[in-house]
Amino acid sequence: MPQARGYFDTSVLVKRYVREAGSETARALMRRYRAVSSTVAPLELMSALHRRRTAGDLLEADFHAIVARVNRDRAFWELVEVGSVVLDRAEQVVQQTALRTLDALHVASALLFQSVSGQSIPFFTSDSQQRGAAARLALKVVWIA
Numbered sequence: 001m002p003q004a005r006g007y008f009d010t011s012v013l014v015k016r017y018v019r020e021a022g023s024e025t026a027r028a029l030m031r032r033y034r035a036v037s038s039t040v041a042p043l044e045l046m047s048a049l050h051r052r053r054t055a056g057d058l059l060e061a062d063f064h065a066i067v068a069r070v071n072r073d074r075a076f077w078e079l080v081e082v083g084s085v086v087l088d089r090a091e092q093v094v095q096q097t098a099l100r101t102l103d104a105l106h107v108a109s110a111l112l113f114q115s116v117s118g119q120s121i122p123f124f125t126s127d128s129q130q131r132g133a134a135a136r137l138a139l140k141v142v143w144i145a
Helices: 010-017 023-032 041-054 060-076 084-097 101-117 128-136
Strands: 005-008 034-038 078-080 122-125 140-143
Touching: 005 010, 005 023, 005 101, 010 023, 010 034, 010 041, 010 060, 010 122, 034 060, 034 101, 041 060, 078 101, 084 101, 084 128, 101 122, 101 128, 122 128, 128 140
Parallel strands: 005 034, 005 122, 034 078, 122 140
Antiparallel strands: none
């Protein structure tokens, strides 16, 4: 079990389970780092998987296998609770960066995790707007293309 932690945005979590550009990198990072994310990440991930199934990009059997894998993996993720502290910080993030709501929640969750844990951890994302905003807020951004 990896001891180093890294914050994984949902854009990178999707790459862990669905083959696309950056998937190999995402898988390697998830073997190397213990995943930290927001409590909204599992919901976002399920939404993305359902959209792909509905669009015909995932076969029914593959979809169910991926969901089962996600459910097993979630036991090892550290999820930052979206409570009043994260919501307040996310509002500040939006005011500073104009990020979309869920992206701001991820950035705020990463900032809170670092503040509470005293650890500076990498922030893994495949979202270009989030990448720039997170870097402006002094997160150590790792871009997964």
